[in-house]
Amino acid sequence: MEDLVTDKLMDAVKYIRGIVEEKPTVGIILGSGLGGLAYEIQNPIEIAYSDIPFFKTSTVPGHEGKLIFGKIYDKNVVAMQGRLHYYEGYSMQDIVFPIRVFALLGVETLIVTNAAGGINPKFKPGDLMVITDHINMSGNSPLIGPNVEIIGPRFPSMRKIYSPKCIETIKEVAAKLKINLQEGIYAYMPGPQYETDAEVKMLEILGASAVGMSTVPEVIAAAHSSIAVLGVSCITNMAGGGEESPSHAEVLDVASKAEEDFTSLILDTINEL
Ligand code: HPA
Numbered sequence: 001m002e003d004l005v006t007d008k009l010m011d012a013v014k015y016i017r018g019i020v021e022e023k024p025t026v027g028i029i030l031g032s033g034l035g036g037l038a039y040e041i042q043n044p045i046e047i048a049y050s051d052i053p054f055f056k057t058s059t060v061p062g063h064e065g066k067l068i069f070g071k072i073y074d075k076n077v078v079a080m081q082g083r084l085h086y087y088e089g090y091s092m093q094d095i096v097f098p099i100r101v102f103a104l105l106g107v108e109t110l111i112v113t114n115a116a117g118g119i120n121p122k123f124k125p126g127d128l129m130v131i132t133d134h135i136n137m138s139g140n141s142p143l144i145g146p147n148v149e150i151i152g153p154r155f156p157s158m159r160k161i162y163s164p165k166c167i168e169t170i171k172e173v174a175a176k177l178k179i180n181l182q183e184g185i186y187a188y189m190p191g192p193q194y195e196t197d198a199e200v201k202m203l204e205i206l207g208a209s210a211v212g213m214s215t216v217p218e219v220i221a222a223a224h225s226s227i228a229v230l231g232v233s234c235i236t237n238m239a240g241g242g243e244e245s246p247s248h249a250e251v252l253d254v255a256s257k258a259e260e261d262f263t264s265l266i267l268d269t270i271n272e273l
């Protein structure tokens with residue numbers, strides 16, 4: 001089975017290398033409502049997920065389904081416009097397949113973005129938050145199953161996987177741009193239902209600042225492949241507190257309002273990496 005995964009990865013890598021010559025060193029996953037950053041990529045080459053061997057396609061509104069290769073400043077980048085979620089019914093292994101392809105293509109830093117519900121009462125909708133650590137509440141892992149040896153070890157460390165250097169860099173960039181950047185721990189709930197008030201209270205007691213339905217599987221896979229990770233959440237709503245849960249349309253709307261700051265923050269951070 002491990003060999004099968006390796007063969008599939010190699011097929012996907014070979015297909016992409018047949019189209020894109022430059023080796024990307026920065027990977028970007030664009031979260032709900034944050035896909036606009038892709039338009040800042042210079043000399044873009046787009047490849048639909050549906051054309052890449054063994055890639056699955058996203059089924060969620062606000063998530064397109066393509067890889068975009070090109071340049072941001074002097075860096076070769078690849079962006080996923082549209083991500084895969086566990087709640088769509090995909091396996092954890094399917095969700096992280098693109099990350100493993102990124103690793104084999106030469107990606108050294110992964111910037112993971114998402115829309116999230118705020119738990120820290122000091123947060124407000126529209127805030128951006130750099131992720132300092134995560135709590136995996138899914139009871140699942142993309143690394144379950146035979147270990148893919150070409151990617152990483154059987155028992156990888158998950159300590160300091162959100163690169164302290166990247167966190168420092170993005171904070172400096174935010175200060176320069178006068179963007180208020182929060183920081184905190186991201187709790188992963190598999191969804192697709194939003195949290196109960198009791199669950200939000202539990203996550204707060206556990207030390208989480210925000211909650212969302214993505215990111216953690218990809219980050220675990222990136223850490224497994226020794227890719228440095230920078231995570232940024234857009235707080236689109238407050239997760240608890242007696243309000244109604246947000247609609248997905250509201251999540252997309254708030255994320256799109258924060259998108260201008262978000263885009264400049266990420267672009268300038270890539271320049272400083
Ligand atoms: N909970 C989980 N995921 C989310 C939320 C939330 O409140 N907002 C945006 N993504």
